[in-house]
Amino acid sequence: MSVSGAQSPTGEQYEISSGPYRAVVTEVGATLRQLRVDGRDILAGFGPGDRISGGHGQQLLPWPNRLRDGRFTFRGTRYELPLSEPERHNAIHGLVRWSGWELVGHTEDSVSQRITLFPQKGWDTTLRSTITHRLSDRGLTVRVEAENIGDRAMPFGYAAHPYFTLGERAVDEIEVTAPAASYLEVDDRLLPTELKPVDGTTRDLRSGTPIGERNLDTAFTDLQIDPEHRAWRIRLALGERETYVWADANHRWVQVYTGADRRDLGVAIEPMSCGPDAFNSAITNDGLVVLEPGDTYHGSWGVYGR
Template sequence: MRAPPSGEQYGIAHRDSEAVVTQVGATLRHYSVGAMDVVDGFGAGRRATDGRGQVLAPWPNRLTDGHYEYRGRPCQAPLNEIGRHDAIHGLVRWLDWTLVERDAAAVTLACAVRPQPGYEWHLHLQVTYALDESGLTVTLEAVNADRDPAPFGVGFHPYLTLGTASIDGLDLTVPAAAFVDPDGPAGVTTSTGVAGTPHDFRQPRRIGPIELDTAFSDLVVGRDGRAVARLGDPADGRSVELWVDHAFRHLMVYTADQVSEPHRRRTAVAIEPMTCPPDAFRTGVDLLELEPGTPWRCSWGLRPVVDPTRLSDAR
């Protein structure tokens, strides 16, 4: 029997919540609560496209020309987004991850990043997906197994959905006071305040025709230490929230205008937690430096929300 393109499928469940994580890339292929899909993933007989659900490490997003220098060491990563002449989303999303632990509601997978052209350090990564009453929580631990400090960044790439045919009528909230100017020069991270711009989503705002492939920063954090983004449907009060802990200082928001399958364009919104912005290996902005042997951790999560009053009104 032919194995799925994404390898072994690790299903977890808690009450009416279900998720599936794949061996290839430790990818979040599916997450639903009851009859509601929370992420727009992919089928068991397919591979991930357009970054769907993937872990992005040891750098998230784009690395212009694939070239950078760290502590005097020049590195050249292979280019895998030829049209933009860059290396995108790191090195682990097509690797097989090893099962570490699994129970009914949680699964942990691990991966080793070996020294190679484009990244000359040795890392151990471990990611856990866990379901409980609060939703889905994702925790990643990174350990530098090298003798020297290692540059590091990580991101995740879920596409959030409310099952609508288009995102244009949905409300988006992005808890960010600044964004990276997409028209700025390549390889330069130029932050601009969102106030007075079309990129101000600090309060819920209809998406409409705006096209986003935008890195947001200066995240607004609540009393619980988390920043929370939300995609909501004003027609029935349903929404899905994505929260990040203090490790994530950036959110990439992509309205899926150029995904590879035309029928899936603008049917979901990718809200991507990132520890650093695009090109961080070149600019140094929020680039992490992992000391040998010291574990580093981050967490983020998803949860669907239903407003009973508005849901009743919609009916």
């Protein structure tokens, strides 16, 4: 799809639909650009002629969130990545979010895309990743597969970065219910310092209260899994509208981001397989996997609402 005769900044636009749901996924970053139910936005997305900002809808791998100084040591080898967050001297959000993903399947209700990440500065194996967005009358399911097709073992983590809206004037109005018992304290570079219980703090979202004046850019863990669905669920609600974000047990963390200076951009709910700086920190490496040659990571998350 072109925009005003020019190629969209996010490449091809892949539309899918099923029942009341409609979504658009882009070539660049396998990014979830739009998600609607009954004609109303669930996703705080962006237009086909816009550039991605704030990580909206992007797929983050082979690590989520931040790596301190862009450095990590694995099996005795020191790796150094480009500092993609130079103001905090971190490497952030992986290596594939600005790349074009190959289309491998597109039907009325699903789109599958693949990327091959070759060895480069700070990354030393070949990783083939496939993302499938699929709609049904029950909402959106995103399936993630990452296979190490190279000759070296490497650590691996994954996250998605969708922002959500319920028609609010500011995120303060949104009620959030998140079944998380622990949250991560961070320093001024947003790197981990301590894991703490949410009990008695403003980070306790288990009872479902409006965001209000809370400024969240917080990683949560110890997420309660619903045994019936074998997934955790976060509920966003405002008036008659509600949205559920869910993820399977391979996503042991979630980042909740409300914005600091801008409160009208939606709230980000980011399923993560491991926590910030997991390649370095024992505090956040729960869920971190090591992909030996031939190993594959699988994970699923999704959204439904009204």
